[in-house]
Amino acid sequence: MNPFLAFLIKISIAVPIMAVIGLVSLFGFHQGWLSIGISVVGGILSYWFTSLSLNHRFLKKQGLTRREYRYIKGNLDEARGKVIRLHKSLLSIRHIPSIKQRVELIKVSKKIYSLTKKEPKRFFQAEEFYFSHLDSAVELAEKYVFLSKQPKRTPELDQSLHEALWTLEKLNKTVEEDLYKVISNDIEKLDFEIDVAKHSLKKHEQS
Template sequence: MNRFLADVVPIVVAIPMIMLVGLISFFSLDQSFLLSVVFSLVGGGLTYWLGSLYFTSRFLKKHQLTRKEYQYIKKNIEEAKPKIWRVQKALISVRHLSSFKQRTDMIKMIRRIYSLTKKEPKRFYKAEPFYYSHLDSATELAEKYVFLAQQPKKNKELELSLSETRKTLKELNKTIEKDLYKVLSDDIDILNFELDVAKQTIQTRKESKIDESRRLK
């Protein structure tokens, strides 16, 4: 169960329920227009609440999370969103051609970690260093670099500071890359296992064909 569907489906179900309850109350039960509206809103609200409980329960069960765990993860992911926007804005505005690929790679990796943990909340536990430390560092360094680079006059000390910030961002880029690999570690392990199984199957078939060919001779 996708989190988006868990949020949207109860609304989609509640809207026609509002209309249905209102029509039944007004035409079949001979209630006043005002009471029919009240009944329809209550019926729609109750439908939305029950639907939300059901689909949220399915979502949490699928991802093996308690409601408390999910609220904790959701809070951290929501707090990260404006930071990601800030670091992306800062990195894009940097005018330094030789570090362009490094900066675009960092943006891609940050957004990938965010999208993966938002889609599959349990991955958050593998990305905790990213959310608690590395994202903040990237945001602060990128904004500091932009601020220094925008100064009209640059002396040796300022140029040295810009150079050191670029080096630190390069190191941080490698750290965030490791964060992404950690988030994907289970997928990589599964893929490697499947590759080993596939190789073993191919090898077994080859050996079987060789044995069969020897028997025919």
């Protein structure tokens, strides 16, 4: 769930409960100033219980255990920094012919990350991206930027830079395949729905 939306839901539940507890404590039990503290504690507890309930529903919907979610979240937090570094490095490369390919690599990498962030269960379909391909792309892009800024260019250096760009191009295609794996279940579901719709139309035409 969107963190801001989750926060609004928790606040919209906690504040009214806090107000009711405070009024009951003040006028029903004549607690005076103590009713403020009671209402605050009640609000905090209701906020906490609502948070637990939302997290439980989210994990149940995703089909994940708390342990699995913590594992995924830790990897996604680490990957976020890598995606940012990749974005920065690829845009720093001064090689006009490869700009389209580099922009595409940025877009696809961000798409995989955003899909996994929204639906953590997709992480297991993108493990190769997170544990191999993303690291390789970041390392290559950053090394290219570093070496391309050296004041003296040699044939060997130029060859290395050329090979780095060629490898990034290959990685771009690999990352596109990673995205396909992440959305493969959605494609299968769409194909199934198309087949069902075609079957229904065929039956309708025959009748």
